[in-house]
Amino acid sequence: MFAYTIPFFCVLFFSTTPTTQPYKATDRVFLNCGSSTTSGSSSKSNSDQRWEGDEHSKFVPSNIHTTSFSSVPDDLDSSVDDLPYSTARFFRTSPFTYTFPVSSQGPKFLRLHFYPTNYIHHNTYNDLNTEQSFFSVSTNGYSLLTNFSAFFAAAFLAKTHSSAGINIPHVPRVVKEFLIYVKDTQILNVTFTPSRNSLAFINGIEIVSVPENLYFKDKGLKYVGMNNRPVIDNNTALENIYRLNIGREQISVKDDTSMYRSWDQDNNYVYGAANGLTTTYHSPIMYTKETPNYTAPELVYQTQRSMGNQSDKHNLTWILPVDSGFYYLLRLHFCNIIPQYTKEGDVSFRIFINNQTVEQEADVFHWTQGSGYPVYKDYIVFVNDTEGRRSIQDLWLAMHPNPSHEESGDAYLNGLEVFKLSMNNSVAGPNPEPSFTTTPTVSPNPDFGFWTNKQKTPYVVIIVGIAEALVFLSFLAFIVFKRRRQAKHYSAADDRSSARCRRLSLKEVKAATDEFNDSFVIGKGGFGKVYKGCMNKATTIVAIKRLDSSSRQGFQEFRTEIEMLSKLRHVQLVSLIGYCDDGGEMILVYDYMAHGTLREHLYNTSKPPMSWKKRLDICIGVAKGLHYLHSGGKRAIIHGDVKSTNILLDENWVAKLSDFGLSKLCSEDQSKKHVSTGVKGSVGYTDPEYCWTQQLTKKSDVFSFGVVLFEVLCARPVIDAGLRDEQVNLAEWGKACHRKGTLLEIIDPKLSGEIAPGCLRKFGDVASKCLHEEGSERPAMEEVVWRLEFALQLQEDAEKVDGPKTIDKNQELSSII
Template identity: 45%
Template sequence: MCKKDPSMSNSPKIRFSCLLFFLLQLLFSVGVDSFVYEAVENLAINCGSSGNSSNSGDSRIWIGDNESDGHFSLIEQKKDSVDGITTQFDSSVPKVPYYTARLSRSQFNYSFRVTEGQKFIRLHFFPFSYNNLDRSNSLFSVYAGPFTLLKDFNASLTADNDDDPRDFVFREYCINVDQGQMLNITFIPSPVHPDCYAFINGIEVVSMPSDLYYSKPSGEALKLVGHEGNPYTIYNNMALETVYRINVGGSQISPNEDTGMYRYWNDDNSSYLEQFFDSKNSTLQLPVNTWPKNYTLIPNYTAPDDVYITAISYGKNLNIKYNVTWNFKVDPQFIYMVRLHFCEISPSITEANQRVFWIFIAEMQAEERADVVAWTGHNLVPYYKDYAVIFDKLGSSKEQNLSIKLLPQQTQRAYDVILNGIEIFKVSDTETGNLAGSNPEPRLSPPQPMVPPTKRPKSSKAKTIVATIAGAGSGIIVISIICFLIFRRITRASDDNGKSKWTHISLVPSKSSKSHGSSLPSDLCRYFSLAEITAATNKFDDVFVVGIGGFGKVYKGYIDEGTTPVAIKRLKPDSQQGAREFATEIDMLSQLRHLHLVSLIGYCNDGNEMILVYDFMARGTLREHLYNSDNPPLSWKQRLEICLGAARGLHYLHTGANNNIIHRDVKTTNILLDEKWVAKVSDFGLSKVGPTGMSKSHISTVVKGSVGYLDPEYYKRQHLTLKSDVYSFGVVLLEVLCARPPILQAVAKPQASLVEWVRKCYKNGEIDRTVDHFLKGTIAPQCLNNYVDMALKCLLEDGNERPSMNDVVWGLEFTMQLQESMEGTVLGGSTKDMKKALLTNTVIVDVESDVLFTSTDESSTMSQASKMTTTSSKSQPLTAGMVFSELQDPTAR
């Protein structure tokens, strides 16, 4: 302590020295952590409670919403909200604010008196059966001013599908409040069912610095990744949702340990990080005694110290180059802001060009030469870089990976890569202010195995005999498989001197498969080497992924020296069922050619790889043009043409060859569209050869397919028929009309089931309620009635009463004529002529395919023009010219 000397009391130098000494002593005694942001508003509301509460680990006082302190008010539409209280808690769930809740079946909102500027809004939900209310009925929307934060949000479904083992749900948003405005947060129960209610456990409103996440009026805009020269700006009229906030290389940082804004930083766990290389040197941590850091380029409240003193840095071996990738699931319909935090904390790196690396975000190059020291001028200086990412929305998946990849450059003094923190924000739609995504799909519980009744134990002698027989049999099978694989490898090696070739193949099923190899006809299927496939997809780079399913990924690739775009489906090598489906699809499609069936070009079966190559369908799946996407809505005539094309493809499967083929998985994601909007049926992995013989009307098989599309007869009795495809196609027809999925998980009956809902509305004369709002006023009434009547006939419980696919084709052609009659553009005859043709069973030529169809049942004899049969592969090998085809050139690709 500096004592005061009377002889020098008036010396300004001494006074300044004492002041400086006290400031430095204070600085080093409290450390850098003392530099925190002082929030103007720091409100924490414990909803559904009275009085003030506190929680361990949180220094704030949570205010009960029953006793407002003047900073906020609760406004109820009908004064029917109730306090929900539960005492059944997991020890990992904090009691405040999750012990109590505000619940209501009517609209209610919280109104906050706040200053102008940007705010954090944090919403806390703990779905529980409060007051005996069914937790699954918590279906509601949340609005903050002009922004939609949550839409038809199902808290219980979200919690049950969250990877977090705790059951509470947390959402954080950033919005701007203009001067003189109130901050209103409104909760509205969904109107789909009277039992739906809204609830909230806790609300936080915390001010943030104006330069934290929003663009400064005079500052530099964000770099739009993949669009050089087009910067992106986060304006005050936008809202953000925090999707991920990661302390890379470090542990979790609690809200109380943040820099005054009560943000939560998750640890960098393995669910995000794709690969760990050189694990002994994967993380770096700066010793505490090396502080203070030099905050010269960013505010000291940007992130806690623990973010910048920990990092992931891969590779101390200069002879080996490492890369590291994080994968984050996001909704591709939004734009995302990505903030990467850096601080060069390695004491051996003090100059530029010592650690230089590439940065790729969403498989697009964000930085060509990332050099933290070059950006900051020295090590131990925190820094961040902001980027904006726009997805191309290809594929049918609701989620896509937002990947962050760091790749070291080949420099003489390379120390590989470094990263300290990641923040990812969803940006609101600029026109609607929407931030809400869809609810997750429910996770289906696997069926419980049947427990056999208790049996009397066998004698030890019997056990010995059984074991001996089983062992001998297993040995013979294993030796046979090994010998066959060796022979197959030798045969292939002798044939692989050239590039791709036309070949006659024999597929080997997986070891656990009981099916036999499927011998395919020669000259019908092109064989690709694995080298060709990897070249076509740039080593299976995720940037070429256009779809993801249970089977694996679909890539867009280029073959024949990059001149031909193709779709490459790579099946998961560990899928036992995938091997059977792989063989089935090749066997089926190599013998089928039709304008409305997707064309198989070839396959690859190297090692464990099972790869199929198809014509590329530029416009993706039918579902992507109906709902849950940003694609422009299809017109009614476009939808009819697509349905008619798909029906013709299925009709060909049912009648075009000696053996009828049942698709078994008809749905909107298996109807693909090419550049000219021509529909093509795809995915024959579950297909079955139909019943043969006059006395057999079905085949007995285990139930496979997709929920919402399954034929009730097939599901209940395991009897698969041609009419099972008709039922599934009926569901497709309703999807096309109504633009909604077959099943809505969080909606009460009958709206939950598309089929039940349309049936009820049709019976009550309210079919207009079900029509896609985009189509209102564009469908001729007679056309609509005819279409719905035909679709519902396809959905009859008794399969014998359903129409054949041949009749469905005719019905759709008639429906098209009715629509064209309204528009005054009837082609190929009048509506009267068309109806007369239907009634008299006259053959009408389909101009598009040049194939004649009749309205007779599939069991009857077809006209000579449409009866283009092929020799079954069971009787003799097929050649390219013998394959049933409606293409002008039926030769193999």
């Protein structure tokens, strides 16, 4: 994850016990799988959960001893609870079903506990290796997990937490939590089905009833950028993906409102580091009928993360990896506890989900009766399969002070819950990509494939050691060979960063383009021709860029493109599917962008004119993409070649930055904010300060983007030698017209009558500021984003009042510009 500094307040206080009684669950089942005893003691967290062993339980079938067996961990990490992780039940080749009668129909939490480590079989000296355990779990007609690996899930969890500096056990436990609506049968079945040549296992199962209207309801839902509107009713299953206590430590299950929910800290999901102030608030939380006391524990509403009323504004952002191809419910919990805010209008902020605005003016005082009153808001968003297959994508939640309320420059959040909604009766997603390079081999015999005999370990170690030595020597020889050929081409197989894109054979690429048939050509750039092709048996349309032998670009740009795009995933960046370096070729394969380049829709084209609001949306999208690149701290990226032909438009007119061949990583030395390099780029877009100093900075991208803004507004080439001297360079001409108040005279004639005066004034301000001669005086891309969003808001506000505003060229221009 990229990081940047966000100022915030971590606010905490202690209040009295709520006056109303907490929720009491009617169903509470805690099954300790693999255990033969009923435990009356508490777990290490001192919760009141009392775990019952499943060995002689009424919830298991009579053939439990022939279809499954119990086991204990070889070594239980000291930081992992004894209950339910000190025992496990393993299932052999056939499905195994637990049957749980419940007291009434309604929503129930179903939690599955896994501790993926080595286990000892009671009757042998052998170990069971859960690295090779793959299985599926279903309940009452819903698929919860498919070919699931608890080991992969734990490895992904460990990687996520360790990258944020959070200490967790060497082998973390995994808890999968689901919300199932039990209908009139009043039975909840949980079935474990081992994958072929594999075993399934489980450490613990929880079932806890949930208030009827807490999650299963349609009222109050806001849908984010979608036409299809899924409902959350008794035919929907949900999986909890995140439950975060914003701004403070984890809240354990014993401190929840009798539903045993665990609220994790949000530190490892915040986009950037932060420091701030703390404040104490001594009044109790005032729950209401709309937000009853079981909604979230007081500790959630007693803490928050806030931007603070600072002059240097950043988005307050959380990045949440989720499975693509599903709808998600995001529940945002708010409670004003900052003393200086006392009334409506004191603080107003915007809320964005996946770069889409969901609240223009979020004012917690407008939603509640005052300080100390909690409230939550629900939003549903769909996460697309951007890679053409189910994968893990980043879900973004961001907040920013409302730019139209400069005096209320703050934003805050207290808690966050994220749920995946079932699609076709399934919430099952793919396993996370393993962090290692080889997948464990599964033996053909399921009864022996997981077992390693301790008495044979020395031989295994010797064999493995020899194999590893051979692999290492082969790898060393390969590196030497590739370095000798490096001047010719680059194989991304040497670079770990290429793991997210695929190496293609020349045969595959030729098949996709009919042997590079010119009828497939859809464009030509500095790298070479671009072809439209079909891959995966004609199911995937791609854009294929082939290096031309006459191109000034070459190996270095090819390598940089792979290095950069294989590390990056963002809705505003084009996705790199794969590359080919066979036979001396250098070929890059991308997602196909149905609407081509931005320039194709501006001038020298037969395409229909693009509306002003669509142009403005595209500019905002590009700005967000550049902000993402620039906000990576030590891994911040300078694009280096921002121009209208490197801005692509997909079938939904979503703008995506492309062509990273000239991109550079910023220095890790924070005192050195530039990259020294020979001047490269495109005439008319290149930062003049970069030309003088040969020092490329983030502000060089800002300058190029400013040129694009004027290009979008005026719909003319950035260099036009056929015009008068002062008009040849669009950047200089645009700045001069803005300065003189004559910007209206040079806008695209096709936009006549479309642009509201306030919007034009703000847009011209942003473009001119981006083109300041001194890079230090140009705004950061984050500021550019919210200023452009403010311009869009001014346009929309004007249209609500009068419809699209017609601008008369004869009116006094100084009143507009």
